[in-house]
Amino acid sequence: MAVRKLTLDNGLRVVAVHNPLSAMAVVDVLYDVGSRDESRRLTGIAHLFEHLMFGGSANVPSFDGELESAGGKSNAWTGLDFTNFYDILPARNIATAFHLESDRMLALDFKPETLAVQKGVVIEEFKQTCLNSPYGDLSHRLREAAYAAGHPYSWPTIGLTPDHIAAVTEDDVRAWFYAHYAPNNAILTVTSPLPAEEVFDLARLWFGDIPRRHIAPRRLPGAGFPAEGATATVHGRAPQPRIVVAYPMDPYGTPDYFAADTLTDILAYGASGRMQRRLVDGPLAGFFAGADASIVGSEHPGLLLLNAMITDNSNEACHRAAAMLREQFEALARPGDITDAELERTLNNFEATFRMENVSAMARTFTEATAEYHGEDPAEMIARRRTLTPADLTGAAARIAAREPVVIIYKS
Secondary structure, three states: OOEEEEEOOOOOEEEEEEOOOOOEEEEEEEEOOOHHHOOOOOOOHHHHHHHHOOOOEOOEOOHHHHHHHOOOEEEEEEOOOOEEEEEEEEHHHHHHHHHHHHHHHHOEOOOHHHHHHHHHHHHHHHHHHHHOOOOOOHHHHHHHHHOOOOOHHHOOOOOOOHHHHHHOOHHHHHHHHHHHOOHHHEEEEEEEOOOHHHHHHHHHHHHOOOOOOOOOOOOOOOOOOOOOOEEEEEEOOOOOOEEEEEEEEOOOOOHHHHHHHHHHHHHHOHHHOHHHHHHHOOOOEOOEEEEEEEEOOOOOOEEEEEEEEEOOOOHHHHHHHHHHHHHHHHHOOOOOOOOHHHHHHHHHHHHHHHHHHOOOHHHHHHHHHHHHHHOOOOOHHHHHHHOOOHHHHHHHHHHHHOOOOEEEEEEO
């Protein structure tokens, strides 16, 4: 699929992906705002605002109603670093999505009743996912232990407490909108059968007259990772003990970020991953109920996570499991531990997954949007990993393993 790009005079970046074989279109708007732009006194507002964006705008009382009338559907998500909205609809009705997205970028409808309803929805979501679910507050505990209190990564996107959401005022909402939701803080990505010039014409027509806005400066403190390792035991809704070991790691775009991503694939990519073979199905089969490894893909220093659930609730077993997780990761730092064949298998798995996922127009659209966000070519996502050698990974593992991890033990 051919990709062309344009930047409008108001700063909106437009990415047109030509997909001539599809009768459907995907219209995606990525805003460079997430929970990292919040203050500790008012957390969760970025996520709340995602909900408010569906509450109507100056000329569109019902966003979803209009889109559904055109045969479309929409959704969105909020992350630490950005907020993403997308619409999928028949390409012949693509102008409807342009109209809807441009209208809420221009002038959201700040109705008090909409704010009240969406605050209630988000508070209920907080209760369901964080207060009434097994391990629901694990992310809160982990981030609180791993980051300095002043850093916005020290709380999850949903916020520190539902009291913060309850306290959001109409003035807070207006300030958030005008400080972050603007053409010069957004990327419009469109995958459709339309030629790029038609997409650009639609972008000029619907978005071109939305004025630029002053974007609030982003002032972040250092991550403030603990100078010494820390272990915390949390008692809560835990059908099985869960152990998380979190190592500080480098941010997106750095060599060690991509190495860390590959290291966790070596550990936990399916049945061939080391954790499945050596822990779950290993000599202590029956002790580990499951084990996994992943990274937090953030724009600032993040976390490499080792997770496991075990069948023994004793303190001794939990600490033993944490030590075994660390052993599996720290083994990767030994020269010669990662073989050429293991790395090749891992990279092949990554490439196959990446290419299969991007067969979907939605996934391809988001890939192009984030590539524009990072100033990179999507093809680099594979090529960059293909340059990694076992020695590169060993060095990255050694640097990460030298950092003090945070260990969270969650048990009943």
